Amino acid sequence: MTESQAASQPYRDYLFIAVASLVLVALVLLSKSGGNLLVLLALIPAFVGFITRSTFMPMVFLVMLVFLNIFPDGNVFVSPIPSDAKHFRIVDMAFVLAATTYFVSLFRFKSLKTAILPATTGSEKTTQEERPRQVSEIETEEYAYLFGGLLAFVFMASLVWLSLSSIAIDPTQFPPFLWADDARERRQTNRFLLLVGLLGTVTIVLGLLFSYWRHQRLMPAVARQYLLDTAWRENRRELNRLELWRAWGRGQLAASESFRPRFRTLVKIAAFVIAFGLALLLGRIALGLILDILYPR
Amino acid sequence: VLTGRGWWFLFFAATTLLAGVVWLGAFTSAIPLLGLTLCGYLAWEWFFFQYRARAAGDRLRLDRELLQVGRAVPSAWVGSPVTVRLTITNTGRASLPFIRIVDRLPSDIALSPEVNQLDTSLAAGGRVVLEYTLTPTSPGQLRFEGATIHTADLAGLFYRRQFLAVPREYLVMPPLADHDARRRTTKRFNALPPPGIHRLRRPGSGDELLDLREYRPGDPPKMIAWKASARRDVLMTKEIESDVPVRMVLFVDATNSARIGPPGFAPIRRFVDVASAMTQAAVGNRDLVGMQILRESGSETLAPARTKIHVLRILKMLTVSASELPQPQALDAELTARFAFPVASELYPDRLQSFVNSRPFGLFWLPISDSRWQYVMWGLLGLPTLFFSPWILELLANISATFAPAGKTWMLFFGLSIAPGVLAILLWLLHGVRGFLQPRAGRTSRRKQLAMLFAGQDAAEPILVERYLNDDVEFTRRASRFLHVHHVRLPLAMYDRDGTNRYRNPEKLTQLTHAITRSLSLARDNELYVVLAELLELSQELEPLLKTIRAVRARHHAIIVLMPWPADVPREMLPETEPLKLGTLVKQVLIRRTHEQYQHARQHLVQAGATVMLLDATDSVQLVLDRLDRLRTARVRR
Numbered sequence: 001m002t003e004s005q006a007a008s009q010p011y012r013d014y015l016f017i018a019v020a021s022l023v024l025v026a027l028v029l030l031s032k033s034g035g036n037l038l039v040l041l042a043l044i045p046a047f048v049g050f051i052t053r054s055t056f057m058p059m060v061f062l063v064m065l066v067f068l069n070i071f072p073d074g075n076v077f078v079s080p081i082p083s084d085a086k087h088f089r090i091v092d093m094a095f096v097l098a099a100t101t102y103f104v105s106l107f108r109f110k111s112l113k114t115a116i117l118p119a120t121t122g123s124e125k126t127t128q129e130e131r132p133r134q135v136s137e138i139e140t141e142e143y144a145y146l147f148g149g150l151l152a153f154v155f156m157a158s159l160v161w162l163s164l165s166s167i168a169i170d171p172t173q174f175p176p177f178l179w180a181d182d183a184r185e186r187r188q189t190n191r192f193l194l195l196v197g198l199l200g201t202v203t204i205v206l207g208l209l210f211s212y213w214r215h216q217r218l219m220p221a222v223a224r225q226y227l228l229d230t231a232w233r234e235n236r237r238e239l240n241r242l243e244l245w246r247a248w249g250r251g252q253l254a255a256s257e258s259f260r261p262r263f264r265t266l267v268k269i270a271a272f273v274i275a276f277g278l279a280l281l282l283g284r285i286a287l288g289l290i291l292d293i294l295y296p297r
Numbered sequence: 298v299l300t301g302r303g304w305w306f307l308f309f310a311a312t313t314l315l316a317g318v319v320w321l322g323a324f325t326s327a328i329p330l331l332g333l334t335l336c337g338y339l340a341w342e343w344f345f346f347q348y349r350a351r352a353a354g355d356r357l358r359l360d361r362e363l364l365q366v367g368r369a370v371p372s373a374w375v376g377s378p379v380t381v382r383l384t385i386t387n388t389g390r391a392s393l394p395f396i397r398i399v400d401r402l403p404s405d406i407a408l409s410p411e412v413n414q415l416d417t418s419l420a421a422g423g424r425v426v427l428e429y430t431l432t433p434t435s436p437g438q439l440r441f442e443g444a445t446i447h448t449a450d451l452a453g454l455f456y457r458r459q460f461l462a463v464p465r466e467y468l469v470m471p472p473l474a475d476h477d478a479r480r481r482t483t484k485r486f487n488a489l490p491p492p493g494i495h496r497l498r499r500p501g502s503g504d505e506l507l508d509l510r511e512y513r514p515g516d517p518p519k520m521i522a523w524k525a526s527a528r529r530d531v532l533m534t535k536e537i538e539s540d541v542p543v544r545m546v547l548f549v550d551a552t553n554s555a556r557i558g559p560p561g562f563a564p565i566r567r568f569v570d571v572a573s574a575m576t577q578a579a580v581g582n583r584d585l586v587g588m589q590i591l592r593e594s595g596s597e598t599l600a601p602a603r604t605k606i607h608v609l610r611i612l613k614m615l616t617v618s619a620s621e622l623p624q625p626q627a628l629d630a631e632l633t634a635r636f637a638f639p640v641a642s643e644l645y646p647d648r649l650q651s652f653v654n655s656r657p658f659g660l661f662w663l664p665i666s667d668s669r670w671q672y673v674m675w676g677l678l679g680l681p682t683l684f685f686s687p688w689i690l691e692l693l694a695n696i697s698a699t700f701a702p703a704g705k706t707w708m709l710f711f712g713l714s715i716a717p718g719v720l721a722i723l724l725w726l727l728h729g730v731r732g733f734l735q736p737r738a739g740r741t742s743r744r745k746q747l748a749m750l751f752a753g754q755d756a757a758e759p760i761l762v763e764r765y766l767n768d769d770v771e772f773t774r775r776a777s778r779f780l781h782v783h784h785v786r787l788p789l790a791m792y793d794r795d796g797t798n799r800y801r802n803p804e805k806l807t808q809l810t811h812a813i814t815r816s817l818s819l820a821r822d823n824e825l826y827v828v829l830a831e832l833l834e835l836s837q838e839l840e841p842l843l844k845t846i847r848a849v850r851a852r853h854h855a856i857i858v859l860m861p862w863p864a865d866v867p868r869e870m871l872p873e874t875e876p877l878k879l880g881t882l883v884k885q886v887l888i889r890r891t892h893e894q895y896q897h898a899r900q901h902l903v904q905a906g907a908t909v910m911l912l913d914a915t916d917s918v919q920l921v922l923d924r925l926d927r928l929r930t931a932r933v934r935r
């Protein structure tokens with residue numbers, strides 16, 4: 001094996017993993033559609049995503065997957081048939097595992113071929129040239145962690161889905177949860193509320209954990225600035241008032257030290273006097289007109 | 298931070314999850330399962346990324362070394378390649394699967410692109426070394442601020458940038474003696490004195506005959522010129538030339554006006570090059586060299602000597618002078634903030650985060666009480682007090698009755714009654730909301746973040762933050778100091794509205810005159826004064842300097858004035874073109890003025906007895922040395 005072939009090995013690994021995943025996805029889709037080969041068209045965006053290394057095409061592929069799961073034969077004129085949620089189906093799990101593997105492989109492939117640090121938006125926008133991840137850094141454990149992790153995710157997701165489908169919220173009881181058959185009547189609302197609750201709980205717990213850790217690990221200079229910022233926020237209005245008075249005092253002092261009536265100031269005063277006189281005159285005329293209307297002679 | 302790729306992925310995964318759980322889960326389990334798996338994967342990546350950022354990213358340590366020939370050195374030399382070695386150590390407990398280390402480069406160096414970067418992974422407790430070579434191009438200081446560390450997950454969904462600030466400054470000395478400062482080997486006169494000894498046309502104890510004079514009692518008999526005595530029939534005595542060392546004193550102008558110029562071509566850089574080469578050439582000839590550096594804060598003096606340590610001391614003083622940036626004389630707070638903010642964002646990203654540098658909603662609100670519009674508002678709010686007057690009430694009622702349709706009179710009456718209040722509220726609202734609009738909001742935000750950063754750096758009280766927010770002068774002063782520390786050049790406005798040069802410094806002449814007079818008072822036999830100063834702007838006010846030059850010449854010493862020619866002004870006048878454009882005209886006027894200033898200064902300095910040389914940006918140091926050498930030896934040539 002030449003050096004260049006060895007260098008391109010990791011790309012090929014991820015390429016093969018992604019292609020294998022797509023084959024598995026295709027098999028599942030074919031089995032669901034009863035052998036309709038047209039469903040294979042859904043794989044086109046997936047391949048385009050690989051060839052062009054576009055970020056958007058895999059998302060199109062995801063939408064196609066969702067579509068083909070609702071309408072397995074692609075016929076949108078037939079209403080989908082509601083079915084009871086079934087859990088831990090091997091076909092579903094294999095499908096999900098394959099699809100997720102495809103996405104992860106694609107992103108890692110893109111990091112190796114195009115850029116691992118894409119230009120981001122906002123203040124973090126980087127001007128540096130996009131460079132791919134160096135091939136020499138790839139370790140063999142990556143693949144093991146990838147497959148192991150994804151299997152665990154699919155299993156955990158199945159467990160969560162089982163919980164979401166089987167638990168209902170009943171605020172009249174304590175604890176406010178019902179299990180299994182009792183939950184079926186309000187299934188969709190329950191799922192939504194449970195999902196929101198689950199996500200909220202996880203986010204808050206993790207957010208608090210990382211926030212605490214962040215505070216605890218602050219560097220002395222940053223910690224000092226944190227305290228300074230807090231003190232400034234608490235006293236901002238008073239300090240602002242003080243500074244404004246100070247600035248006013250400085251201005252007065254400077255003016256008194258170098259008082260020199262300027263032509264511009266004189267023009268302003270004259271203009272103000274003329275404008276005020278005109279306003280008075282116009283007001284007087286307007287009032288006269290209004291009084292003439294209200295009290296005709 | 299989520300990357301663009303990450304945002305797309307999050308959006309579609311979350312949509313799939315939501316649609317699957319709320320709606321599509323009724324038809325198939327695969328979709329919610331897919332959504333949950335994708336979101337779970339993303340959450341896991343995020344969790345691990347955060348964990349690694351805290352456990353490893355925040356615990357990186359950076360060490361820097363400057364190496365030359367494999368040894369760590371405290372300074373570099375112009376034109377000599379130097380290796381920068383960066384060692385990043387991960388003292389944390391987690392590993393980083395991918396990091397990119399980008400060393401922030403100092404200015405005035407030559408470097409092939411992209412060698413100051415390294416992509417690698419970093420295990421817990423491990424270290425990586427980044428080495429690259431750079432070549433300093435001009436004397437001064439190399440300031441290394443630190444290195445930027447980019448961290449990402451393997452899929453490129455999350456990204457973090459941090460800056461390991463470990464500022465280090467290294468002096469860049471002028472080039473050491475090579476062909477520019479070799480000791481002379483060419484023989485110019487038949488009687489070449491030994492190195493370090495120069496002939497002085499005064500009676501002394503050298504070897505060369507200076508003159509003959511009549512014998513005076515006490516003259517040594519061996520000095521009697523017998524042949525001449527026989528010819529004249531009077532005893533004649535030989536007078537011998539004096540042999541003395543030449544003492545050269547350099548007067549280097551390091552004031553603000555000498556630091557202005559295009560990067561790398563400021564007069565001070567040229568002075569340092571020439572002074573360094575002259576010092577080494579003189580010491581190579583065993584001459585004594587002293588130096589006086591002129592600054593706004595006062596002059597710094599080194600007495601003449603010729604040891605190696607003395608030369609290094611001179612070079613160090615010159616280097617420190619060359620590293621100073623010009624102090625801007627007139628600056629706009631907004632302009633300074635626009636320059637300072639990108640530097641702060643790059644070097645102190647952790648101190649600009651909203652977590653430690655907040656920008657509350659009220660910061661952007663413009664209180665009407667701070668403006669004159671408040672009187673209008675109070676006036677409007679006070680108008681309803683007129684309703685206590687029955688006459689006003691009757692007037693309003695009549696207006697309502699006249700202009701409103703029947704049955705809706707009260708509506709018009711009510712509207713007229715509350716109209717001033719509504720107008721006042723509108724005024725207050727419009728005035729306040731303007732602070733949230735761009736570009737004012739951007740300006741406020743930048744200013745607040747910088748103010749907090751500066752106050753934090755100075756370990757100051759919170760009131761300083763407000764002062765920097767409200768006081769333009771204080772803010773500008775502090776921001777320009779910040780930029781000065783980080784070697785960032787600000788655009789300089791040379792002339793004010795009246796056309797006066799802001800950087801003109803007449804005190805410099807007084808300082809220079811005092812320095813020369815002081816040296817003159819300590820002078821011995823054979824002194825050479827070399828003045829390296831920017832005098833073009835002061836060409837009309839040279840009288841004190843001319844007096845001093847005359848005094849120097851009266852004591853039989855030599856003085857050479859080296860004046861820099863501005864790098865951005867051509868040596869020839871621009872040809873007049875038709876049609877004449879305004880820009881060309883201004884340029885021509887400025888060029889003509891510079892030429893006239895030079896001619897005027899040159900004429901008066903030469904008349905006073907000084908030798909004037911123009912330091913062009915393209916002159917090589919060797920050329921200047923040759924010309925100087927001719928000038929130094931010409932006066933002893935018979």
